[in-house]
Amino acid sequence: MKEIWNIAKKEFKETLRDKRTLLVMIVVPLLLFPVIFTIVSDIQRNSAEEAMQKELRVGVINKSQSGEILSHLRVKDNMRIISMEENAPYRQYIRADSLDATLVFPGDFISKIDGMGTAQIRMYYQSTNEGVEERISLLVEKYSERVRNNRLADLGISKEVIEPVQLEKVDIATLQEKIGKYAGGLIPYVFIIFCFIGAMYPAIDLFTGEKERGTIETILTTPVRRIHILTGKMFVVVATGIISALLAIAGLFVGLNFAEALPAQIMEVAGDILQIKFIMLLLTMLIPLTIFFAGILIPISIYAKSFKEAQSIITPINILVILPGVVGMMPGIELDIQTAFIPVINIALATKDIVAGTIDYGLLGAVYASLILFAVLSVAFSVRYFGGETNILRT
Numbered sequence: 001m002k003e004i005w006n007i008a009k010k011e012f013k014e015t016l017r018d019k020r021t022l023l024v025m026i027v028v029p030l031l032l033f034p035v036i037f038t039i040v041s042d043i044q045r046n047s048a049e050e051a052m053q054k055e056l057r058v059g060v061i062n063k064s065q066s067g068e069i070l071s072h073l074r075v076k077d078n079m080r081i082i083s084m085e086e087n088a089p090y091r092q093y094i095r096a097d098s099l100d101a102t103l104v105f106p107g108d109f110i111s112k113i114d115g116m117g118t119a120q121i122r123m124y125y126q127s128t129n130e131g132v133e134e135r136i137s138l139l140v141e142k143y144s145e146r147v148r149n150n151r152l153a154d155l156g157i158s159k160e161v162i163e164p165v166q167l168e169k170v171d172i173a174t175l176q177e178k179i180g181k182y183a184g185g186l187i188p189y190v191f192i193i194f195c196f197i198g199a200m201y202p203a204i205d206l207f208t209g210e211k212e213r214g215t216i217e218t219i220l221t222t223p224v225r226r227i228h229i230l231t232g233k234m235f236v237v238v239a240t241g242i243i244s245a246l247l248a249i250a251g252l253f254v255g256l257n258f259a260e261a262l263p264a265q266i267m268e269v270a271g272d273i274l275q276i277k278f279i280m281l282l283l284t285m286l287i288p289l290t291i292f293f294a295g296i297l298i299p300i301s302i303y304a305k306s307f308k309e310a311q312s313i314i315t316p317i318n319i320l321v322i323l324p325g326v327v328g329m330m331p332g333i334e335l336d337i338q339t340a341f342i343p344v345i346n347i348a349l350a351t352k353d354i355v356a357g358t359i360d361y362g363l364l365g366a367v368y369a370s371l372i373l374f375a376v377l378s379v380a381f382s383v384r385y386f387g388g389e390t391n392i393l394r395t
Helices: 002-016 019-053 069-076 090-095 109-114 132-155 175-182 186-213 216-220 226-258 264-273 276-303 307-329 345-356 361-386
Strands: 056-061 079-084 101-104 122-125
Touching (some): 002 226, 019 226, 056 132, 101 132, 122 132, 186 216, 186 226, 186 276, 216 226, 276 307
Parallel strands (some): 056 101
């Protein structure tokens, strides 16, 4: 045990001297969420303010048939009405941002309104322009409601007469369950990525880097068993991956506390989620997963002749880590006895249920069992591969 600890201490010192490893392991995960939340909050706030305060340039076809609705639009919102001919290229104007929208009134609009019929207005807009459709639709709906109420008053009819049935919807899903279903998969996805990336650079440096520096032979000639050398180095690789994930959790907590644009309800639920129990459950799943990652990364790092070759081999593996995480976030994919035994996907799905508060502890046990099984198999493979002299000294 003493030999393992000495190897680990030595490798930790070497790892902490590498600026690239420190950047990936500490700086990026710690600052990612605060930076993202700050930027997103500023963009959302500024975008919403600009969309609501911006003067809308609205083209109108058949203005003479618009009746009172245009005055309603002018009074109620910041809009500039532009009368246009029916053959005007208003679609091009909208695409070129000369107009924000165009309203086309039919020739019988006024007669249908006065005759208590249903008149139609056609609105042309570009959905990529934020706030245009929402603002105009809201104002037209308010005008329509005012006309409808006036008609009912003229006819002496109560509003309840035309609404014989009203469906009252009661959603029994809590906000926490909704967040868990739609966003809960994102949390482990980010932490899984940091576990992998945090373990990747130390794995390459502690094995391929030793080859390039010509120090691997010196280490192997020391009076320390090869299994102890591998264990010490693997301990460092796993520890850096876990540290990256923990710093990402800390960054998430800091980011949530400084995010001004998030609703108070979401902040409250997020605060409930980021409790010791949740962090410990997530951590106990990430530890065997990181050991599994290490068991894959170490043999590749041993095989590679250079740092560049190791990166070129490991980089495509990132896709194999990302894809299961994406699948775990897809709607309709639920944690069951089959998905519980698929690495990465099982953590994403289990975390979604933990966040939502609907976790099945039987399936959670299956997740732990599968993670431990894959971790043991990957470690066994690393031990066997590291035991081959030709594998280590491959040049």
